[in-house]
Amino acid sequence: MGYWEQKTASMWPTAYLRTSFWLFLAVCFGCHPSETSHSLPYYNTPDFTPVFIGTADRVAEKIPHTIGDFSFRDQNGATISQSDIEGKIHVADFFFSSCGVICPTMTKHLKLVEKAFPNDKKLVLLSYSVTPWIDSVARLKKYSQANDIQSENWHLLTGRKSEIYQLARQSYFAEEELGYNKDSTEFLHTEHFLLVDKQKRIRGIYNGTLELEIQQLIADIKTLQQER
Template sequence: MLRIVFFKIFIVTISFLGMMACQQQSQQQLPYYNTPDFTPHFISNPDDVERKITHQIGAFSFTNHHHQIVTAENIKGKIHVANFIFTSCGSICPVMTKNMYKVYEAFKDDEQFAILSYSVTPWIDSVPRLKKYAAQNNITSKNWHLLTGDKVKIYDLARKSYFAEEDLGFTKDSSDFLHTEHFVLVDASQRIRGIYNGTLPLEITQLINDIKTLKKGEE
């Protein structure tokens, strides 16, 4: 009788540990986002990813604060985080830049990681102005790019590729001002893996952890 009781306890313990392991694995897996409403898709099979996740960041070409052309080819094979700011913003942008700096510090020496901060007032944010902004915020690493260029192209990329305004998606056009607190995490295959409120420290901590999770998956 005693042996039966111990056997049952053993079975329950093994089942519990198995369940916890599966739960932990599920928690470590980041979802894919395929549509502007940010419906999460948890997929582990690479073939299923290729078949089901059709959305990727589109081609682009903009100028950074070092007066260098940055294109989609430059970040090919790299994890990157994108956000949308303007240097004259006195509301959420300073907070976002301060929080993005935490991400920058965590990965500033990582050549397989990049930060792309697109200006939403590119007609104001010239290269010299972005360079000054970078100096004011101690942005010295080569993997953080403050980008300027054609307004229509930036807004189009933001809304159609990054789904920058979440549920708004690409329902607006370039005549509507783009202003969002979102940070968008993109994997090395240029697929969206996370969206975060760039004004909240807890979300920045989660973002950093999620980047580490992505990097582990690529080792």
């Protein structure tokens, strides 16, 4: 059994439980209801400690971390960069086309998100390849066709390995604190989906292998869409 199979088989839906737990604490121990009701937390550090902020004018002060600049090519050969997510909500995940167990499940679950928001130009799905030296544009195109990925806003991305790995670990905190300080040559493995708001701040983390958490992700996207 491979690393991902072992990890997924033994884990609880930690991301969803973590958010729920901290929301419970915030309500019980003194946060004003306006800071928690109908609002998603912010994640500013790789340990994913949630931060609840009641007013928009405090966000820049309290949450300096945002997704860094990037430029990669998608399955159609188009260059996708940070300009393509400006002012939009996006979901990021990390996969590789030759993965036989976990990635197909994650792709199937991300298709649920695609289906929930058909042709929504304000929502972008970014699937970064963690084996970009194998996953060429042509290979990603074949993968998208095999998985019936039709949305123009779902980009399977390839590029320089060091740049993808740095973005994953330092911008998305893809492996939480366990992977934050890893060398860029160490293989990146995570089943997490990351939800990022219009200002490129992380607002949610989900186990992409669990459909229950994908339903929570869909609900949280709808919450962000209503956020001013």
